[in-house]
Amino acid sequence: MSQLRRTRNRSAGLQRPPAAILVIASIAVAFFALPFIGLLWRIPWSDAWSLLTTKSSLTAIRLSLETSLWATALSIVFGVPLAWVLARYGFPGRRIVRALCLLSLVLPPVVGGVALFAAYGRRGLLGDSLFEWFGLRLPFSTAGVVLAQTFIAMPFLVLTVEAALRGLDHRSEDAARTLGASRWYAFRRVTLPAVRPALIAGAVLAWARALGEFGATITFAGNFPGRTQTMPLSVYLALESNPGQALVLSVVMIGISFGVLLSLRDQWLGGSSTSGGSR
Amino acid sequence: MSINAQFDIQLPEFHLAIELALAEGEVLAVLGPNGSGKSTLLRALCGLQPVDNGKILLNNIVVDDAELATFVLPEQRHVGVMFQNSTLFEYLSVLENVAFGLRARGTKRVVARANATEWLERFSLEQFAQRRPASLSGGQAQRVALARALATNPDVLLLDEPTSALDVRAKAEIRRDLLRLRQQRPVTTLLVTHDPLDAFALADRVIVLEEGRIVQSGALDEVASHPRSRHIADMVGLSLVRGEVRDGALTTASGARLVVPADSPSGPSVASIRPAAVSLHRAEPEGSARNAWKMTVSDLDRHPERVRARLNGPIPLLAELTPAGAEALALNVGDNIWASVKASEVTVTPDLGS
Amino acid sequence: MSGSLTVSAASSLQGAFTDMKTAFEKANRGVKVTVNFGASSTLAQQIIDGAPIDVLASADEANMTKVSDAKLLSDTPTLFATNSLEIIVRKGNPSKIASLSDISKPRLIYVTCAPQVPIGKYSAQVLQKAGVTVTPASLEPDVKSIVAKVTAGEADVGIVYVTDVSATQGTAEGVEIPADVNVTANYPIAAVSTSTNRALAQAWIAFVRGTEGQAILKRYGFGSP
Numbered sequence: 021m022s023q024l025r026r027t028r029n030r031s032a033g034l035q036r037p038p039a040a041i042l043v044i045a046s047i048a049v050a051f052f053a054l055p056f057i058g059l060l061w062r063i064p065w066s067d068a069w070s071l072l073t074t075k076s077s078l079t080a081i082r083l084s085l086e087t088s089l090w091a092t093a094l095s096i097v098f099g100v101p102l103a104w105v106l107a108r109y110g111f112p113g114r115r116i117v118r119a120l121c122l123l124s125l126v127l128p129p130v131v132g133g134v135a136l137f138a139a140y141g142r143r144g145l146l147g148d149s150l151f152e153w154f155g156l157r158l159p160f161s162t163a164g165v166v167l168a169q170t171f172i173a174m175p176f177l178v179l180t181v182e183a184a185l186r187g188l189d190h191r192s193e194d195a196a197r198t199l200g201a202s203r204w205y206a207f208r209r210v211t212l213p214a215v216r217p218a219l220i221a222g223a224v225l226a227w228a229r230a231l232g233e234f235g236a237t238i239t240f241a242g243n244f245p246g247r248t249q250t251m252p253l254s255v256y257l258a259l260e261s262n263p264g265q266a267l268v269l270s271v272v273m274i275g276i277s278f279g280v281l282l283s284l285r286d287q288w289l290g291g292s293s294t295s296g297g298s299r
Numbered sequence: 300m301s302i303n304a305q306f307d308i309q310l311p312e313f314h315l316a317i318e319l320a321l322a323e324g325e326v327l328a329v330l331g332p333n334g335s336g337k338s339t340l341l342r343a344l345c346g347l348q349p350v351d352n353g354k355i356l357l358n359n360i361v362v363d364d365a366e367l368a369t370f371v372l373p374e375q376r377h378v379g380v381m382f383q384n385s386t387l388f389e390y391l392s393v394l395e396n397v398a399f400g401l402r403a404r405g406t407k408r409v410v411a412r413a414n415a416t417e418w419l420e421r422f423s424l425e426q427f428a429q430r431r432p433a434s435l436s437g438g439q440a441q442r443v444a445l446a447r448a449l450a451t452n453p454d455v456l457l458l459d460e461p462t463s464a465l466d467v468r469a470k471a472e473i474r475r476d477l478l479r480l481r482q483q484r485p486v487t488t489l490l491v492t493h494d495p496l497d498a499f500a501l502a503d504r505v506i507v508l509e510e511g512r513i514v515q516s517g518a519l520d521e522v523a524s525h526p527r528s529r530h531i532a533d534m535v536g537l538s539l540v541r542g543e544v545r546d547g548a549l550t551t552a553s554g555a556r557l558v559v560p561a562d563s564p565s566g567p568s569v570a571s572i573r574p575a576a577v578s579l580h581r582a583e584p585e586g587s588a589r590n591a592w593k594m595t596v597s598d599l600d601r602h603p604e605r606v607r608a609r610l611n612g613p614i615p616l617l618a619e620l621t622p623a624g625a626e627a628l629a630l631n632v633g634d635n636i637w638a639s640v641k642a643s644e645v646t647v648t649p650d651l652g653s
Numbered sequence: 654m655s656g657s658l659t660v661s662a663a664s665s666l667q668g669a670f671t672d673m674k675t676a677f678e679k680a681n682r683g684v685k686v687t688v689n690f691g692a693s694s695t696l697a698q699q700i701i702d703g704a705p706i707d708v709l710a711s712a713d714e715a716n717m718t719k720v721s722d723a724k725l726l727s728d729t730p731t732l733f734a735t736n737s738l739e740i741i742v743r744k745g746n747p748s749k750i751a752s753l754s755d756i757s758k759p760r761l762i763y764v765t766c767a768p769q770v771p772i773g774k775y776s777a778q779v780l781q782k783a784g785v786t787v788t789p790a791s792l793e794p795d796v797k798s799i800v801a802k803v804t805a806g807e808a809d810v811g812i813v814y815v816t817d818v819s820a821t822q823g824t825a826e827g828v829e830i831p832a833d834v835n836v837t838a839n840y841p842i843a844a845v846s847t848s849t850n851r852a853l854a855q856a857w858i859a860f861v862r863g864t865e866g867q868a869i870l871k872r873y874g875f876g877s878p
Contacts, residue, residue: 143806159807160762160790191386195444197373198345198380199400200451209399213390242764242791249792257792260698261769 059271064264071268079246080254080269084231087162087250091169091230092223099177099226100219106178107185125175132171133239140167140240164241165248169230176229177222184218185211221284228280232273300377300454300487306353306365308339315339315511317353324485328492328502328519330534336511337491341459344489345380346373357455374403379453379486383460385440387432393443394419394428400451418446422476438469442476449480456488462497471649474500495535496571496648507531523617524609525600532605536574538616541650544568549647555613557640558589563647574607574619576644579628580637591639599625599632606630610638655683656850658857659705661696662688663712663771663840664795665736665814669873670710676869677860684853692795693717694769700725700845707848708857710840712736712796712814713771717841727848730841732878733862734870737835738772738779739815740828741803748809750828753780756810757787764799764808765789772796775836776812782834800825814838816874839878 036042064071071077106118124132140158141147150156158164188211196206212219234252241248243257251269258266302321307314315336321327329337342348344355346362354364357378362371387396397415402408419425422442432440441461448456461477462470478501480486490501498505498519506516515527519535526532542551544565549557557570578584584591594612606625610616616638620628628636662670667690674686689696693711697719700706709726710733711717717730742750748761756763766773773792780787790808793799800817802808804824818827842861844854860866867877 137805137807141805141807160764189386191382191384192388194342194347194373195380195382195386196388196399196403197347198376198378199403199447200374201399201403202372202374205403209391209403210388238794243767243793244789244791257767260694261767 056274059267059274063267063271067264068268071262071265072272074265076245076249076254077265077269080249080251081272083162083165083246083249084251087165087169088173088227088230088233090166091173092227094166094170095174095177095226095230096219096223099174099222100181103178103181103185107182121178122175124172125179129172129233129235129237130239131235133168133236136164136168136171136236136240140164159240160242160244160248162241162247165237165250168236168240169233172233172236173226173230177219177226180218180222180225181215184215188214224280224284228277231276300358301356302344302455302487302489303356303359304344304354306343306350306355306363308336308343308348308351310336310339310511313511317343317513319506319513319516321487321489323487325504326481326488326490326502328490328498328505329508330492330495330498330505330531331508332493335508337493337508338459340508341380341457341489341491344455345378345457346371346376377451377453378455378457379448379451380457381441381444381448381459381461384464385432385437385444387435387440387444387447389432392429392431393424393435396432396443397447397450400447404451415446415450418450419443422446436469437465438472441465441469441473445473445476449486454487456486458488458490458492460492460494461490462492462494467648470494470496477501493534495537496539496569498535499537499539505535507534524598524607526607532574532607532619536607536617536619538572538574538577538614540570540572540614542568542570544647547642549645551614553613555592557614557645558642559645559647560642564649567650568647569650571646571648572616572640572644574617576640577610577616577618578639579608579618579620579624579630580639581628583637584639589642590645591637594636594638596630596632596634596636599630601625608636610636612638616640654681654853654856656853657685657687658707658850658853660686660688660708660710660857661700661704661706662690662710663693663696664690664797665712665772665816666690666710666840667797668816668820669870669875672869672872673861673866676865677857680860681856686857690797692766692770694767694771695794703847705847705849706845707850707854708842708844710842710861711771712838712840713774714839714841715774716769716771717843720843720845725846727844727846727851727854730843731858731862732839733842733858733866734840734878735876736814736816736838736840736874737876738775738812738830738838739818740830741800741811741813741818741821741825742809742828743803743806744824744826746826746828750810752828753783753785753830753834756780756812757785761809762790762807763787763810764791764793764802765811766795766799767792770795771838772799772813775838778836779812779830779834782836819874837876840875 102121137144137159139145140150150158158167192210193206196210232252237250238253243249243253251273255266255269258269301323305318307316317340329340331337339348343350349370350363350365352365355362357376361369362376388399394412394415397418398411401411401414416425416428419428424443424446427435427439435443462473465473490497492498502519504517505519505522506513515522515531522531523535526535540549540551540557542549544559544563547559547561549559549568549570559570592613594610596608597611598609600607606620606622608618608630610618618638670688674688677686678684693713693716696709697716700709700720701723709717709720720726740750742748750756765776768774768777796813796817799811799813800821803811804821815827818825842858844851844858848854
């Protein structure tokens with residue numbers, strides 16, 4: 021008889037968490053779920069499609085997608101070499117340089133926007149030079165949006181890829197060199213494939229962050245439909261003039277972010293493993 | 300290809316000072332404890348580490364000269380390297396791994412793959428061609444790494460602890476492959492190891508590295524008989540006996556019999572005996588040691604802390620005693636003496652043939 | 654009188670209402686006034702969304718009507734000040750703006766606010782009256798942002814209230830807008846129905862409309878209602 025009881029408790033103990041933990045965890049899940057459920061509940065579903073396809077909504081969506089994809093591309097082109105240098109070379113002041121590059125991760129984005137002005141604004145460090153040499157006026161322009169988004173999003177990619185590069189065994193590359201591979205060939209055929217999962221995760225995170233970027237964009241690039249009014253800015257403005265549109269656009273953004281998180285599976289920030297769930 | 304190296308490199312813990320020369324086709328073993336600079340030496344030779352002073356010549360061509368600031372990149376040195384832990388490329392198949400070297404040098408894929416297939420066949424590894432390295436055992440991976448290093452037809456072969464990460468059987472397999480290679484196409488080889496059995500199996504000459512300095516060098520036998528330090532003595536004092544193990548005893552080609560531990564696998568084997576495990580007696584010993592032979596002392600190496608005796612007999616042995624012990628036996632070259640070894644002190648490894 | 658009072662006021666009232674707060678607290682020891690500045694449209698939306706505000710002072714009647722339509726005012730709004738518009742440029746007028754039509758000169762950066770913000774609506778009216786078409790580089794959140802962008806040199810020109818130009822105390826200059834195309838901004842004030850301190854709210858409104866409040870407003874350049 022006592023043996024029967026033992027078995028039952030054992031299997032229950034192994035499969036389910038203790039009741040108290042379960043309750044607290046459920047509250048936490050509700051905490052996260054309620055805002056989204058609330059959103060879905062408040063959407064004027066009958067008008068949803070027409071709100072979504074208004075000129076201002078579509079323009080904002082198109083602009084957001086364009087700028088965020090550019091920002092992601094720039095993040096990859098500049099971020100991967102940076103991650104490489106940070107992961108592989110110990111130079112004096114490395115920690116400071118690294119902290120500088122990752123600063124916008126923890127900075128309030130609006131502060132980032134102000135700082136961008138100081139660098140690229142008309143009276144900023146480079147502003148006039150950029151205009152004289154290239155005819156480039158970054159504030160209040162779509163290029164300025166891309167700049168602001170890249171500034172905020174690139175650190176995500178750098179962080180993920182750097183961690184993955186750090187975790188790699190140098191000796192694979194050493195072996196490649198002794199076999200006759202140039203540094204570039206070894207990078208292409210040995211290093212890159214090994215960090216590919218982290219690179220993809222980093223790029224997706226950077227893209228999602230760029231898509232949702234608000235503070236630096238509205239401060240530096242300003243707000244003008246079709247040129248600099250991305251989806252988050254559109255939602256912010258619509259809150260006052262057309263709440264239904266704000267809701268619909270919000271749900272679109274949430275849907276995209278949700279999809280991104282699902283697609284990443286467990287390959288989150290920090291890139292602790294270079295191999296994903298499946299091989 | 301010959302190797303001529305005379306250089307030093309400043310490392311955080313010590314200063315590495317090397318002077319060595321290898322003739323074409325020679326096999327040199329570099330012995331030493333971990334952290335003595337062996338790997339750095341190897342890295343300097345293959346170009347992964349530039350020297351601080353001095354120079355390195357491969358086949359009389361300068362590949363590294365600190366004073367003239369000449370440096371040939373690793374990818375241009377035609378050196379084949381096998382690292383500890385195989386370091387196969389995880390995201391390529393075994394075949395692509397072996398073909399990597401030729402592909403990296405610009406050979407067309409088809410040609411490189413055909414060459415790689417040949418090499419895999421030579422090592423009887425062709426069934427793994429399409430597999431990923433992660434699915435191979437340690438020994439198989441290491442042998443693929445060897446094939447990969449050889450596939451580019453290097454002029455020099457550098458082996459960095461090729462057997463350390465392997466189990467006993469895999470160790471024996473690698474040694475067999477390397478021996479076979481030596482016979483079929485001798486390549487100038489530098490073998491870095493802390494396992495003296497590797498040296499015994501493969502090397503003509505040995506240098507012993509300790510804290511960055513070469514403390515002894517010479518033919519293996521010489522160094523084994525006349526070790527200059529306790530450390531070296533411990534490293535290269537083993538007696539090796541080849542023969543067939545059956546029913547708990549190893550029988551040599553000449554018919555001598557060595558009782559081995561009961562759990563030793565049967566078949567062709569190599570038994571190794573540490574010098575300290577050999578006891579010497581003036582009269583035939585009675586008691587637990589079932590291995591006892593009458594021997595002649597052929598060489599004596601006297602040292603304030605220990606005495607080494609080279610013994611000739613049914614099973615040639617190297618014995619070590621304390622100076623007091625040697626005194627008590629009044630040992631001299633040419634004496635007859637009884638040597639005994641406990642079966643439990645004998646280590647048996649399979650001999651996969653040469 | 655005691656307790657705490659939260660007032661939402663249009664950005665253009667920043668200087669005047671801050672002085673009024675000091676004066677009111679001095680006259681009524683035991684009272685703490687918190688003033689919340691922002692674009693009138695944003696402030697109105699906050700109240701509609703349930704922010705605990707006692708009094709709203711808006712820069713136009715449209716936004717006050719929004720709150721009234723949501724049945725959130727406890728009495729009829731009353732006008733307490735007026736304002737008119739002025740062109741704002743950086744100190745020294747480097748772009749040499751002399752009139753409204755100069756704003757549409759090529760390669761000038763003109764910023765304004767979104768149409769639901771009072772200044773956005775007013776400046777659009779002024780430009781329309783003057784027959785000037787210009788595309789803004791950005792729609793800023795409130796009038797103070799326009800001032801900030803122009804004084805920082807990131808924008809060349811904007812249209813703000815005359816009170817804003819004088820509030821810059823020399824870091825920016827104003828260019829007059831002729832009276833025939835200018836608009837008068839009417840500033841209403843009202844108590845919010847969800848206020849927890851009706852008496853205090855009414856006292857504040859009385860203060861604003863009283864002698865002292867009006868004197869302060871005049872000092873900042875506002876006109877009488």
